[in-house]
Amino acid sequence: MVDNFLDTSIKKIKEASENNKLVIFVGAGVSANSGIPTWSELIKSLSKDLGDFDIDKSPELFLKIPQYYFNERGEKEYFEKLDEIFLKNKYKTNPIHKEIFKLKPTHIITTNYDTLLEEAAIEEGQFFHTVKYDLHLPYNNFNKTIIKMHGDFEHRNIVLKEDDYLNYSKNFTLIESYIKSLIATNTVLFIGYSVNDPNFNLIFQWVKNILSSHFQPAYLIENSKEFSRIEHSYYKNRGINILYKNEIEGLPFTDVFNSNNVRGNALYNFLNYFNTFDKRKEINDLEGVYEKLSCFEDLNFIMPDQITKRLNIKSLAYDLFGDRTLTTLENENPLIDIFSNIESFSDKTIFNKISKIFLKANIRGVSTDKELIIEFEDNDDFINSLITKIIKTDSTINPTTPNNLTSIFEGKDYESMLRLGYVFYKQNQFHDSYTVFKTISIKAFKDKKYLIYYISEFNRKHLGNFLMNNSKKISEDLKIEIQDINLEEIYDTLPSIEKKSISFLTDIQNFNFIYKVQNKINKHVNALKNTKRTVENNGFSIDSTLQRSFTELTNIWMFLESNYLCIDIYSEIKSLYLSFVEGIFVSYSTQNNSTGETFFNDLPINKIEELDIFEVYIIMTKLKTKDLSQILTDYNVNEIVISEPALEFVMxxxxxxxxxxxxxxIKDKSENYLYNLLTLLSRSKLNVDHANRIGSKLKLLINEEVYFNEFKYINRFIVSSANKNLLNQNLISQLLNSYLNAYLKNRRILEFDTVGLYSNLAKIYADYNSYPLDEDTITNVVNVVNIDYKAENRNLIYNTLQSVVYPIFSILKSEEKEIIKILTKSILEKIISAQSPLDSKTISFYESMLLSNVLEANTSINKLIIEGTCKLIENQNESLKTHPDPIYIGLHALTNMYKFDHLNLEEIKDYLKMLGGHVEYFDLIFNIEGVKLTNLNLLVYINEEEMESLMKQEKFKNSVYELFEEKLEDLTLEKRKDILSKIYTRRYKNL
Structure with a gap:
């Protein structure tokens, strides 16, 4: 017989071990090497006391002699005799036990009564549950068992005599059923038995008779006989593959026992050959590498770390510095040998499979520290295609779902099934997503698609946790179902080959890997900050941190998205993207301030010059808008360049x-995406065409159902674009008309417009003043004013005039202006005739009328405001303050009236002492003695002459210096110098 059969058998046994499908039967031939009597020796010892039967000539006596002894001497003497034989010495484990555990069996079944296997398991650090009688079975906590099918001395339930065998089914009911199921569904290896062993034949025939053709082929190690073709064929036809030791040529010999123990040494060396089979057979490098990596084939993307970990090649690492290659310092290893000798492979099937796995891991090639061995031509195409596919699906928000969902689950297209569950997840339909993944789990488990099964269970657990924490409608039954999902237990019960492909998920499951990536990216961001400081202080830096950060983030993103893992709802994942985006803008905002002629001036700064589609996508989909705004503010990013393809993606x-x-x-998600885009575009460098295309889209959002946040971000973009003269006049006219029409349908719209979108549109329109507003719209607005006035609803008419009409007063036609003037004059006359203190709403209305230049100021009303504010100050009570503060309203209105020439100094000068010291803006404009500045922004409201006067006050001057110095702390040294030389020193050096 050729040794191919033996090699193939060993491979199958090891494959069963890898898949948690190996069951080993251990017989007396193993314990004998620890000095424990064999079954034959036991029977001979009993027979001597009974008359010394010739058991060699009568094998059938093996069961009868113990029975004779029991019947003749009774139970007490029977067990005393057994104790004398087995327990007179303290036996120790032997090297064969260690080799058995190296085979990594899932279950061990033994006919031995001793405790050597339990002791060996402890010595090897293996967790096995020992089953000695039926009631032990339900308490298996380790999923691995040592089954003492013939009992043990401790429980006095050993199987030895004839009655024990005849009553076995009654005494060991559960164990019998369990062993049958294990033999029927696993690969079985018999060690320590021979084909002539009565115990072996009884066990084998017992199971064979019951399971018939369902019996799995079994293997028996025969180390005491020469190969016999007839014997081998006989037992092979009965389902037993005998593996003979003498089939191995040149079997290495180790004398672990004394030289007289030929059988012990033979069995040890045979088992050692099993355990070192891969190394001894020198498996083809190509096949060996593929065998290690094939477990990843069903993943759509693989983390490079998974590849390096599985290959287990010394000094092998994934290069993040830009090349994205697998690099090793050793010039000789299986990986280098394969890719250095591509042309020698006539059949490149396996090679192509390995290459495809590398492509899926974003690995561009293989190299040593000295040279590039191979570069995969299709890598960038594959990765870019994958990125495009993910972005297209995710940024669409509403990817389409099939009409007939049932048809998806009828076939074997698990990719489509997973994608469906993921689509529901992306649509925030978490309960539907959970249901889909539950259906996939059940189906995949039946089909033995364990990778799909685990991914589905992984998603179901995390979706379930999210539902329990965020949904009030979840049923108690569903809560219990979710809590019962134990991913660790599921992982432990999977076949080993499947574990290898998803072991990475266990790191993600407990977020260990996420934390590692987070730490790396944080280090990258800090390095970029250091580079920024160095460069902006005339230093020089060549740093690959940026590329490493990109590769790190891109890989984890592709792994999660392409394998449909539903965990980016967690804050740990979101923080990855936040750090990444911060790194983008640290790099983007880095400026080379060097002015001198040096060698370094000609070297490029390694930084982002423009945002591409991926960066825009991450910014849009993965951040909270407030976090994006904060980053842009922190790094003073005001003009972002977006690449042309990225702009088209944006549009x-x-x-x-x-x-x-x-x-x-999907309200929350689509709004967040929109607000992020508008925040980004508000600070982007756009051309006229892009700005107006965006403005036209935003016009649709200005309707009667608009909300606060929409106003906020629309306003941000419109004002920013108008300040850059990017918006054409026709668009502004359309935007203003849309707003007015929305107001006519829902007059509460102004309550949401806390950011002043309407007033800003009016100001922008007034500056252009070319395209006329819609006449019907203006007529309807004026009609609304008249209706409010006739209704004598003071607050409503104030609000309509102040918030809607006055902002566009300057652009109304003459006849429309005259109507508004007459109506306003009538209101003022009523105010004057009342001669009572003015409330805050009346003061604000009057202020708006003046600032919109509808009518001239009225000295009587001016006086009412001044005296009324003084009276409020005189009678103010801190505990009774209201919001808005009427004192602030009065002083702010008086300041604006004075600043824009609607109030002269003569009218107010006698009241300044009373009015001063309450509102900083008032004190600045009226040059109140002792004012202390707390807000630098207020300086924009005073001219140079006023500034010179204020700076003569020591208190004010010191407060200005303090505020400037506070701001300067946040600036680079060069910017501080620039501020000091151009503004600070020049303006104040002589004061």
Missing amino acids: HTLETLVNDVLNNK
């Missing part, structure tokens, strides 16, 4: 998002 996505917001689809 397409914006159209989808506007439609989603209008149709109220």
